[in-house]
Amino acid sequence: MPHTDSTRWTVLLPVKPFALGKSRLAIWAGASRAEWARAFYLDTLDAISHTPLVRQVIVVTADSEAHVLAARAGAKVADDTPVRGLNAAVHRGAAHAAISATAGPVAVLTADLPALRSEELMRVLTDARHHPRAFLTDHTGSGTTILTASTPRMLLPRFEGASRTQHAVTGAHELIIANVPGARLDVDTPMDLGAALSLGVGPYSTALRSNMRELPLTSRVCQTSGSGP
Template identity: 45%
Template sequence: MDGMSGVRGGSGGDGTGWSLVVPLKPLEVAKSRLAAAGTVRPALALAFVLDTVGAALACAEVEDVTVVTDDPAAGAELAGLGAFVVADSPAAGLNAALRHGEATVRARRPHAPVAALNGDLPALRPAELAEVLRAAAGACERAFLADAAGTGTTLLCTVPCLPLAPGFGGASRARHLASGAAEITLPAAPSVRQDVDTLEDLAAALALGVGPFTAVAAAALTARGA
């Protein structure tokens, strides 16, 4: 996918809300740990990111969402929701994609606070995300939210004057702490912490209450007996 698409974010940088960056691998290789889902896996990966981005765009603290992806079909659907979509031109992994997304946002909104958000938060609730972003703004520095397991990261935020410096992947909570980022411990915000890498994670997200796309995809998964 070349260039940028999207229908939201027409403020041109005049707003004061957060700009979020969401990475997405091509659907055929996304969510490899959900291999047990079989042929439903790409549909689940797409559903997760559609529900995540839809909830983020509905959040009162969010000005816009930029998705970094090389999947044209997913990109078109996300642009239809109102996200900006940019190609993963570094093609050098998750953190490179996030830095690229951050640079794209800075070019458009140089004075905006920026946050990297996982694209696999299908239970995400706009009100909980708003609470976390307000807590991050109060930190006046880089700040992050750990995942439900307590080892990874689902959200990394920074103020306009500091680079995002993402360190996602694996034990990223320890990595972000070591980088000097402040950990957000309140609010509890379970929907912002519950990412989905495994079928057990999906069950936990379903218990919280997932968005409409994931509900449909999970029903298809149940129908095939996974």
């Protein structure tokens, strides 16, 4: 059955200014952490853009370079000035999406999923379509990488901190999907990056990897209670 605009997704991709992003990578990456933040964003955007269930992508950012890169990729842009955090950015993106009468269901992805595969996102969105609100827990078991809702106004984001608990408390359904490690692996630390590299990252992070003198410590991708076998 072909997908129509009412069944295809609008994806919001909030992006912190690259110069402010990935502070926990600094212990290993130093000044190049901004380059890694840019690469993670581009790999995440690339995976989203190649997902057939996605109708449009709205990048929410105050970073001028991220604006330009989004436009080159065919994404729309919502300005996130002044920067007030991830939840505020999601609200701005949701307001932008709500303007469209054919917005359909909406998903928010964190912009640090360099190992995300389009087929993983397809599985997540297919399952999420059965729930008014839903979320995917990250590899640590306490955070959230994807939040979905039937309409933009229903998102009610509770990112930052123990967002798995916060999204559950607000009535969102926790998605139980096996074998989507790239969709769960948001990269914040050198060990996260090592795990992502072990899974296989997108072309932008791969290009940066080729210039690295030393790889970060690898770690097993943690399986949360909802990740399946």
